[in-house]
Amino acid sequence: MLAALRVLPFLVQLHMRATMEYRGAMILGWIAMAFSYASVYTAIALIVLRFENIGGWVWSEMALLLSFHLLGYSLGAAFSFVQFRQLEDIVRLGTFDTLMVKPISPWAYLAFSGFNIGYAGHITLALPLMTWALTQADVGWNPTLVLYLVGALVSSALITAAIITSIGASALVWVRSRHLYSIYFGFWELARYPLNIFPGIIQAIMVTVMPLAFMSYVPAAVLLDKEVPLLGPAAAPLALAAGPIATILAMLYWRWCIRNYQGAGG
């Protein structure tokens, strides 16, 4: 077990060195991503400033929600998104077989061997935005609330990694799974806005089968002491529990998919 844990930092190191072989592409990717986020946030800021609020959330509160969304996503996706989006190709080309014959968890190998340093840019954008938003918002800080903020961020990252892992794992059984990411990112876009602006059915989906409300809206609402539809006072503990629960479900699903892996060819 300890030996396996010692392998993981080395996998990250190898991946970073392999990525550095294509520095130009990496830097261009960062710049493109920065423009993409800047344009989306500018559009949201303009809407909020023009109409004063979205669903009762003013710009500083929206900034907290957006920074939560970006930080939780980037922490979870760094260990999962690119790797598990590619799992479909890895399965189709038979490369997944090579992971199954090593004395290491294929999930850990994939997650760490593809650890995406590109998300450092997201974090660099999200942290100052969150800091600014928290100084603007009326939050009654105490040590418990600080711990809650950290716990909710970890939970948000776990939700991201769990859903992305589950979608990727589907490729082990059905070979094609990438189209499911479109559904995920559809709800992911919605998670940038307060849940109360959506119809009841969307709200219900986002706290159950696609629990992305817990990534950003619910913890931000708890910190800002806003009322959360459907969940009420259970919102605060559920935001902390959602990540670990999603992780356990994703682990069970991953194991089921591994057991039912059919390979490709041969």
Next chain:
Amino acid sequence: MSEIIVADGVTKRFRQPKRYSGLAGAIKGLISREFTEVRAVEDISFTIRAGEAVGYLGPNGAGKSTMIKMMTGILVPTGGALSVLGRTPHEERMVNAREIGVVFGQRSQLWWDLPVHDSFELHRRIYDVPEARYRENLAHLTRMLGMESYLDRAVRQLSLGQRMRAEMAMALLHDPRILFLDEPTIGLDVVAKDAVRKFLTEVNRERGVTIILTTHDLQDIEEICPRLIMVDDGKLLFDGELKRLRTALGARRRLKLDFATDPGPVSLTSARLVSDEGASKHFLIENEETSLVDVLAELGGGHGLKDVSLEEPDIEEVIRTFYQQRPALVPQ
């Protein structure tokens, strides 16, 4: 020698959604709940003892790779019992992985953009190989495979032959007791194939590593594996020494006689005419004892013979011939 692999009635079936032809069929396929069952491996039994070198042979789709995948724990058998080193491979996949090495001819385990030695170092850490043992093995394998000149080069800069040698070295760095190779010579040129075969023979004979090899290439089997397991359509066709199969099927060698001009009908008792193209005549030699000298002696002079070629049957033909003669060749 103890038995380290025991397959008892192993079966693997894949369930695939039924496909229909045409556009209407494609739409029907979206809503259909019908499935087709593909029998990749059907009731296969064999045992392999420590130190053996076994060729697992068969045409495309015969179930060779599926069997290797079950033995390495990648796939779960649908039926039967499979034991590798006393364990059920898919249940103890990671424990088993420490004692086996696997080389996939068409799937690299090396890091494409990094020098070969980085992949080796990662392998050392994953398998927790003691530093001193790793250095010793690396030095030995590098020498055996002549890899000194390219250990520091990025994998993407290597030729296929160099890469395959690196793949084999990596699979042996942790001293596995069994080495599984899935078509290790596929795509290699004759020189590289020869190097791979010599290396595997040496690994088997000197280090005592059990080798299980799938291939299409009969030459691989001839040079590396005294024992042959032949499958087709998921079923076991033959399990025994290559010598026994050759004795049974080697009679069907192809003989081609090229004459300067058409000599007219040529009939021989030592060979059966199968195709007459005038100046080129094709025969099958059906008796293992018959040599080329016997045929030429029987043919005699005066026909204007220009060229002679004698070909061993290729693997596809061996299997075809085997099918035809199957009742006479049931393993004893």
